[in-house]
Amino acid sequence: MNTKYLDLLAEKYDSEEKVVTEIINLESILDLPKGTEHFVSDLHGEYQAFQHVLRNGSGKVREKINDIFKDTLSEEDINDFAALVYYPEDKLKLIKHQFNSKQALDEWYAEKIHHMIHLISYASSKYTRSKLRKALPEQFVYIIEELLYKTDEYTNKKPYYEKIVQKIISLGQAEKLIIGLSYTTQRLVVDHLHVVGDIYDRGPEPDKIMETLIGYHSIDIQWGNHDVLWIGAYAGSKVCLANIIRICARYDNLDIIEDAYGINLRPLLNLAEKYYGDNPAFRPKKHSDQNITDQEKLQITKIHQAIAMIQFKLESPIIKRRSFFNMEERLVLEKTDYEKQEITVYGKTYPLENTCFSTIDPSDPAKLLPEEEEVIDKLLLSVQQSEKLKRHMNFLMKKGSLYLKYNGNLLIHGCIPVDENGNMEQMEIEGKAYKGRELLDKFESYLRHAFAHKELTDDLATDMVWYLWTGEYSSLFGKRAMTTFERYFISDKVSHKEEKNPYYYLRENVEMCRKMLEEFELDPSQGHIINGHTPVKEIDGENPIKANGKMIVIDGGFSKAYQSTTGIAGYTLLYNSFGMQLVAHQHFNSKEDVVLNGADVLSVRRVVDKELERKKVRETNIGAKLQEEIEMLNQLMAYRYIN
Ligand SMILES: O=P(O)(O)OC[C@H]1O[C@](O)(COP(=O)(O)O)[C@@H](O)[C@@H]1O
Numbered sequence: 319m320n321t322k323y324l325d326l327l328a329e330k331y332d333s334e335e336k337v338v339t340e341i342i343n344l345e346s347i348l349d350l351p352k353g354t355e356h357f358v359s360d361l362h363g364e365y366q367a368f369q370h371v372l373r374n375g376s377g378k379v380r381e382k383i384n385d386i387f388k389d390t391l392s393e394e395d396i397n398d399f400a401a402l403v404y405y406p407e408d409k410l411k412l413i414k415h416q417f418n419s420k421q422a423l424d425e426w427y428a429e430k431i432h433h434m435i436h437l438i439s440y441a442s443s444k445y446t447r448s449k450l451r452k453a454l455p456e457q458f459v460y461i462i463e464e465l466l467y468k469t470d471e472y473t474n475k476k477p478y479y480e481k482i483v484q485k486i487i488s489l490g491q492a493e494k495l496i497i498g499l500s501y502t503t504q505r506l507v508v509d510h511l512h513v514v515g516d517i518y519d520r521g522p523e524p525d526k527i528m529e530t531l532i533g534y535h536s537i538d539i540q541w542g543n544h545d546v547l548w549i550g551a552y553a554g555s556k557v558c559l560a561n562i563i564r565i566c567a568r569y570d571n572l573d574i575i576e577d578a579y580g581i582n583l584r585p586l587l588n589l590a591e592k593y594y595g596d597n598p599a600f601r602p603k604k605h606s607d608q609n610i611t612d613q614e615k616l617q618i619t620k621i622h623q624a625i626a627m628i629q630f631k632l633e634s635p636i637i638k639r640r641s642f643f644n645m646e647e648r649l650v651l652e653k654t655d656y657e658k659q660e661i662t663v664y665g666k667t668y669p670l671e672n673t674c675f676s677t678i679d680p681s682d683p684a685k686l687l688p689e690e691e692e693v694i695d696k697l698l699l700s701v702q703q704s705e706k707l708k709r710h711m712n713f714l715m716k717k718g719s720l721y722l723k724y725n726g727n728l729l730i731h732g733c734i735p736v737d738e739n740g741n742m743e744q745m746e747i748e749g750k751a752y753k754g755r756e757l758l759d760k761f762e763s764y765l766r767h768a769f770a771h772k773e774l775t776d777d778l779a780t781d782m783v784w785y786l787w788t789g790e791y792s793s794l795f796g797k798r799a800m801t802t803f804e805r806y807f808i809s810d811k812v813s814h815k816e817e818k819n820p821y822y823y824l825r826e827n828v829e830m831c832r833k834m835l836e837e838f839e840l841d842p843s844q845g846h847i848i849n850g851h852t853p854v855k856e857i858d859g860e861n862p863i864k865a866n867g868k869m870i871v872i873d874g875g876f877s878k879a880y881q882s883t884t885g886i887a888g889y890t891l892l893y894n895s896f897g898m899q900l901v902a903h904q905h906f907n908s909k910e911d912v913v914l915n916g917a918d919v920l921s922v923r924r925v926v927d928k929e930l931e932r933k934k935v936r937e938t939n940i941g942a943k944l945q946e947e948i949e950m951l952n953q954l955m956a957y958r959y960i961n
């Protein structure tokens with residue numbers, strides 16, 4: 319035994335009593351029911367909808383309110399109370415003016431505080447006191463604990479309790495307390511959050527989502543292909559950078575680049591103004607909730623073309639220097655016949671339309687103009703100097719990974735690349751073949767290397783990040799090839815099709831899922847694979863729960879752009895001590911609607927799995943860690959205190 323470690327431990331636990339207390343404390347935690355895990359994915363910049371799901375704990379908050387108050391409060395009052403718990407600041411602002419006397423308002427405060435204390439004591443019943451304490455608003459810990467623990471013990475404490483509440487109100491602290499208690503409730507219903515990828519792109523506010531995640535009490539992230547694209551851009555990949563700007567232009571979200579992250583787009587705009595005009599294929603997608611002038615639209619259309627052409631040019635040298643990427647078919651600029659305005663891809667020739675090739679020299683089509691080169695270099699500099707982006711990317715790296723094994727389940731955004739027979743696809747990198755879990759680990763190590771060496775822009779690690787975005791055997795992309803060029807310039811939709819990896823039909827099969835869980839050394843009879851990435855077309859009858867519940871796909875379309883194909887507005891998954899539940903969210907209008915009308919868009923639940931016995935902390939990842947700690951403390955006990 320390493321006695322050095324025990325000596326160190328003895329500094330913290332310097333008496334027999336302290337060791338015993340800690341052992342008992344940890345042992346008792348092991349027997350508590352496991353905390354609730356909350357899974358979300360494919361947030362795609364939809365901050366408001368994500369906020370709502372977080373604040374209502376995918377319906378958990380309301381469920382608890384219902385449990386307690388269904389016999390004493392009307393449906394309307396329950397709605398109102400739920401809205402208060404989700405958006406306390408907004409609801410308080412609204413409600414305050416509805417009372418015509420101070421006394422009536424004070425009574426309302428007292429009632430709400432009372433309800434909230436009741437709710438918190440119910441929601442925290444499976445936690446230790448110390449864990450609850452950490453979730454309480456700091457400035458009110460003492461008061462809330464008085465209210466929580468002294469109320470029902472003896473009836474003669476009632477006047478004492480009333481008095482505390484009255485005092486809080488008369489000292490003008492009611493609102494602060496209500497706000498604090500609301501956030502405590504939100505925090506208590508979800509113990510841990512998993513974000514199964516794609517925080518970025520398409521929607522308007524990924525930066526705000528990142529801020530929320532940074533402030534969240536317990537979280538991990540499985541990177542999505544879009545997240546990796548942003549990481550790549552920050553890590554020095556110019557082609558990833560061109561992509562993120564192109565996507566922002568396409569979705570009319572250049573504000574994210576300019577305003578949220580403070581990246582100067584002026585040089586790109588100047589280039590765009592010089593070489594490009596209007597072009598229907600590059601006009602930004604319409605947002606229902608955003609009005610832009612024709613002039614702005616034209617400007618975005620020009621930027622969109624300028625950056626798309628830079629992107630295509632930057633792809634070419636990477637494809638050439640990394641022959642093992644096997645992407646020659648994607649040398650689209652070289653395959654284009656500029657005279658005839660046509661292209662031959664995958665053996666078929668198509669006419670090109672809406673082209674914008676004015677910066678292209680047909681004899682060397684992938685060569686960047688010096689101006690283009692200057693623009694992308696300046697952009698990269700600006701990206702790497704953005705303090706906010708740096709903070710967000712560091713957080714993605716710290717909390718993120720390509721896949722995660724957590725409480726027996728495998729969490730992964732995209733797929734595990736396989737062939738039609740279900741064998742793991744093999745990729746040779748630097749003379750060595752990798753497949754399955756090893757391949758994913760190799761990808762991750764390149765990504766981390768690229769991130770650690772931001773000054774390198776053309777090395778293998780940086781190119782590999784782009785491969786993760788678009789390569790055939792990328793576990794994040796999961797398709798044969800990305801047909802971006804075709805979608806801009808070819809009208810025949812056949813050419814747009816992106817063929818999915820066989821994983822996407824084989825994952826319907828139980829045996830296949832078991833095999834993949836085994837590949838990751840997980841128990842196939844207990845584990846599930848949790849995927850994001852491909853929107854489940856519930857509208858066409860597709861089931862998000864596949865392979866007898868072994869496979870759960872939770873991309874339900876938070877992204878507004880995809881809601882017409884899914885028919886719903888996102889799935890989330892809850893995993894508590896009773897089992898797993900998938901929640902389907904209906905279209906989320908606005909926070910204002912919830913606050914004003916209590917219109918909480920109710921979610922449909924489906925039981926994925928029911929635990930035969932309530933699952934305890936002992937059986938979780940955290941439980942395993944606690945057991946190790948207990949073991950160490952037992953050793954310390956024997957070494958120091960028991961003779
Ligand atoms: O919907 P858009 O903007 O045309 O983007 C389509 C592109 O997005 C992708 O679907 C990747 O994004 P997802 O990870 O959200 O699926 C590519 O396969 C495809 O080329």
Ligand SMILES: [Mn+2]
Nearest residue numbers: 516542543851
């Ligand atoms: Mn994705």
